[in-house]
Amino acid sequence: MSDHASGRGLRRAELARRTGCNLETVRYYEKIGMMPDPPRTAAGYRVYGSDHVSRLKFILRARELGFSIEEIRGLLDLVDGGDQTxxxxxxxxxxxxxxxxxxxxxxxxxxxxxxxxxxxxxxxxxxxxxxxxxxxxx
Amino acid sequence: MSDHASGRGLRRAELARRTGCNLETVRYYEKIGMMPDPPRTAAGYRVYGSDHVSRLKFILRARELGFSIEEIRGLLDLVDGGDQTxxxxxxxxxxxxxxxxxxxxxxxxxxxxxxxxxxxxxxxxxxxxxxxxxxxxx
DNA sequence: CTTGAGCCTGTAGTTGCTACAGACCTTATA
DNA sequence: TATAAGGTCTGTAGCAACTACAGGCTCAAG
Missing domain, CATH: 1.20.5 (Single alpha-helices involved in coiled-coils or other helix-helix interfaces)
Structure with a gap:
């Protein structure tokens, strides 16, 4: 099955590498609902795009600044809602x-x-x- | 059965009260081997003496100063060994x-x-x- | 066709507690 | 003496925020 892993889509390890995130942490953020569920290849491999890259970077920067997961969730909700002030x-x-x-x-x-x-x-x-x-x- | 709870021995809640420690934390420190197993009454109630009070205070002060449990264990080992320098x-x-x-x-x-x-x-x-x-x- | 790397899932471990549930014991009062 | 309220016992589960496996697929290269 031809996926676009070499085109626009990134696999998990590549997303981790580009953001500096631990490989397992990517999956963890998905599990707790901080990262949206990515599309999958037919074989079940996660495929990430540039939106995932920026979101993960956002989370990681906020974590570096000491925001808790719940605080970040709150910030993301505001941003996602689009009506943040x-x-x-x-x-x-x-x-x-x-x-x-x-x-x-x-x-x-x-x-x-x-x-x-x-x-x-x-x-x-x-x-x-x-x-x-x-x-x-x- | 006559225990000496009202004499020299303290029960868990009283030890906690005197040290400012949370009730459950007393048991936790015992479980992880930071506090020695206290003697028990016939019914199985823990009976603490002044040595327990000072040891628990030691642990709590060290925690307040940010020492980890393992670091405190190390300090206590030195003190217990009697050959600390x-x-x-x-x-x-x-x-x-x-x-x-x-x-x-x-x-x-x-x-x-x-x-x-x-x-x-x-x-x-x-x-x-x-x-x-x-x-x-x- | 096989080998090795990468991915998948679920689960357990980390640190330092804290908070139950359900059973027992003790004490005071009626 | 009965009983109700409280303290204590045990084991276990939960918290934050990951991190690290095990055991099984899949995929690409040689």
Whole structure:
């Protein structure tokens, strides 16, 4: 059966390669409904087009920016609906940005405690340790 | 059967309450071997002592500082072995600290991109959106 | 015609919990 | 003493977001 794998259609590995996505993750995104079900060859092989490439890139970029799958699903719904407004997208972005800032603040607190404990450590061949004191109770 | 639940021994809920740990998490830490199996009453109820309280607090503090379960297991092994050295603990702490700093750097990069995209947004009732441009390709 | 690569499916594993269901035990009150 | 309410027990399933198989097709090259 002649498919157009060498023409416009991409197989899964090629889609993965072009987007930098893990091979199995492609299938995973399809399973959870983030990627539309692609057409298949007669033998059942998935055939992807440029729309799949851009959608997958969108998802991957959003993931890199720390958006959760559900957040991305929401963004995609807006885009797919075609009636998204900049205001709505901006609001979601700022909500996510504020989560990111909270995480940074949490990690900075951790960093300070760890750095202080490590600094108080002699680092010697002795059983007493400032880190353990920090962990065992103040 | 007389147990000493009201004396020195604590039941699970009380241990959880005193440490701020979730009730089920206590059992989870036991299952994965982070907490020693406590003695039981004749009816099978767990009975905890002050050693369990301190160990659980240790684990919880280390978790708050972002140590993974495996890292904590390593620390506890050192402490339990009794031959831990400050140098060893310090090294592990600094390794973890460097992971934390990497995460902070990653998040700061994300923060910058998100903030820039949101700033370029008009926020109006229009379909064009700077955030979407960021996600759809540079 | 065979070999090897690539694809298919379903499922299990990862991390660190959290939340049940259904059965037992304990305690207080009537 | 009966009973109702609560605590505890076990095992198991679920969460996010993948990742990695096993076992079976299909396809192209030699």
């Amino acid at each position: 900049c205001a709505e997208i901006k609001e979601r972005t700022e909500r996510h940005l504020s989560n990111v800032r909270t995480k940074i603040a949490d990690l900075r607190r951790i960093e300070i405690v760890l750095a202080a404990a490590a600094a108080r450590c002699s680092g010697g061949d002795v059983p007493d340790c400032a880190v353990l004191e920090t962990l065992e109770g103040s | 400050c140098a060893e603990i310090k090294e592990r702490t600094e390794r973890h600290l460097s992971n934390v700093r990497t995460k902070i750097a990653d998040l700061r990069r994300i923060e910058i991109v998100l903030a820039a995209a949101a700033a370029r947004c008009s926020g109006g009732d229009v379909p064009d959106c700077a955030v979407l441009e960021t996600l759809e390709g540079s």
